[in-house]
Amino acid sequence: MRATGPSVESTLRILKLALHQFRNIAELAIELNPRFNIFVGPNAQGKTNILESIYLLSSLQSFKGSRNRELIGWDVDEAFVRGLVERDHVSYEVLITLTPAQKRVKIDGKSPKSSFDVFGLVNVVLFAPEDLRITKGEPDARRRFVDRAIFNADSGHLELVRNYQKVLRNRNNLLKQSPAERNLALLEVYDEQLGELGGQLMQRRASFLEELAPHFSRAFLEIVGEERELQLLYQTSGGISTASEALVGALVAARGRDLRRGSTSVGPHLDDLELLLEGRNTRAFASQGQHRALVLALKIGEIAYLREKLGFYPALMLDDVSSELDRQRNGQLMEYLKGFGGQVFITTTDLVHLGIDSDYQAFRVDAGTVSRTS
Ligand SMILES: Nc1ncnc2c1ncn2[C@@H]1O[C@H](COP(=O)(O)OP(=O)(O)O)[C@@H](O)[C@H]1O
Ligand SMILES: [Mg+2]
Incomplete structure (x- = not known):
């Protein structure tokens, strides 16, 4: 027997990301590519901070083990990270508000009963030099x-x-x-x-x-x-x-x-x-x-x-990995990524290292300001 309709593949996508006073990023509101998102810029501009904000949506924690005070912009007392997430054909808006004393979470405007309801909504795998x-x-x-x-x-x-x-x-x-x-x-x-x-x-x-x-x-x-x-x-x-x-x-x-x-x-x-x-x-x-x-x-x-x-594939975040891998392994990683069906977030100082030439959106990160390059 043949299936009567096309099977719709299950996926996880972060469709939009908005930040307010998160580390050195005063304001950000971007639409993300369902496949490759590349954040390009010299060192200390805020590329890793963007990945950290996405990781926060996934685990409510900084992958650097940072406390709220360090995540919030230096001169202010409140920050937020908001993500529009599509998981298995259902979308959710996840909002995390940070003050020095606490993290508050809302999903579609409502406070979840326990933080365990938030975990597992956004599945990400991070690969960083550390x-x-x-x-x-x-x-x-x-x-x-x-x-x-x-x-x-x-x-x-x-x-x-x-x-x-x-x-x-x-x-x-x-x-x-x-x-x-x-x-x-x-x-x-x-x-x-x-x-x-x-x-x-x-x-x-x-x-x-x-x-x-x-x-x-x-x-x-x-x-x-x-x-x-x-x-x-x-x-x-x-x-x-x-x-x-x-x-x-x-x-x-x-x-x-x-x-x-x-x-x-x-x-x-x-x-x-x-x-x-x-x-x-x-x-x-x-x-x-x-x-x-x-x-x-x-x-x-x-x-x-x-x-x-x-x-479905988890989202993959690669922080500065190209600079860490030698050319051959870098090539193999990129080869793997072509067959990887998930969404990918990459930071790099130089686009040419990557060799990704389709299905991507590049963003330039410059002193906490983020703009589309094309
Ligand atoms: N809470 C904060 N408020 C303002 N700026 C911050 C804060 N935390 C870190 N920064 C700044 O963020 C920058 C580092 O960003 P990062 O994402 O690590 O850069 P990179 O582009 O090299 O990945 C540094 O300039 C640092 O001073
Ligand atoms: Mg970095």
């Missing part, structure tokens, strides 16, 4: 990559992470108390709670990594152009299994040590992710070029994973 930390840096950069990717497909994941962190803080506070004020019965309760939440967290991470692995390997193969043996290994702290009972057991066993140190020495807050290339740990052995290829493959892998989960 992302090289994921493969080169400390484990927390890898944990953040993993949790952010899971959260991108399922906003409930954030609640799990936050609940885990809350109980972890409680347990650590108790561990720091003097022997006289410590309530060991409470420690019993925390170990149970932390074990339960931590087990769920580890299982989520493990199943995500299992699903990511083939996408990651395929992307890496495409980028480097030759078959290489690549492994993505999830390392739980203490090498325990992901079962809640295993974590409860490990927490109970660690109590003496944890009381002496005043902190919790086992659990998913200490997890790591190991990348092995031809059996060697890339963190120690990979070249600069290989690190770039690995991070790019992780991000492209994340995109493929999200497309499977969401049914």
Whole structure:
């Protein structure tokens, strides 16, 4: 049987973006291209700030970890970011108002019941030069990559992470108390709670990594152009299994040590992710070029994973990436982008680096002022 009508593909598009007193951008109101949007200009003009505002629509947070005060223009006390978003054939207007003390969100003019209703509306994957930390840096950069990717497909994941962190803080506070004020019965309760939440967290991470692995390997193969043996290994702290009972057991066993140190020495807050290339740990052995290829493959892998989960491509933001990649990898990235069906936001100091010649809108960014170039 044939389908009776054309199937309309599901997409995510940010149709319009408006900013008011956001960082160095006093006013901005632009219509965006459904495919490529390129922000061009010399350094320190506001290109990254525009990406940061779009990221804010997605996660209510700055990817730089900045506080409200830093996001609001220097001489004023209020800023806003407004986006018109079309997701799976439905449009939403998302408005985020920032004051030094708070972020307020409205969707179509109404306050959502919880911020969890906002998360997951705009799915974006960001690739910035600092992302090289994921493969080169400390484990927390890898944990953040993993949790952010899971959260991108399922906003409930954030609640799990936050609940885990809350109980972890409680347990650590108790561990720091003097022997006289410590309530060991409470420690019993925390170990149970932390074990339960931590087990769920580890299982989520493990199943995500299992699903990511083939996408990651395929992307890496495409980028480097030759078959290489690549492994993505999830390392739980203490090498325990992901079962809640295993974590409860490990927490109970660690109590003496944890009381002496005043902190919790086992659990998913200490997890790591190991990348092995031809059996060697890339963190120690990979070249600069290989690190770039690995991070790019992780991000492209994340995109493929999200497309499977969401049914459409997330938006992709590339901050100054051309300057970070060598010519060959840059070419491969642009080649990939041609087949990528999602919306793309790119910042660059020079349009000619990119080699994008159709379906795009370029904007010139000059001291916080943004104008269309054509
Ligand atoms: N809260 C703020 N108010 C005004 N200007 C800001 C604020 N935060 C950052 N800036 C300015 O924004 C500029 C950096 O913008 P950025 O987007 O990082 O530039 P680039 O074009 O290099 O990506 C700098 O000139 C910085 O002084
Ligand atoms: Mg920048």
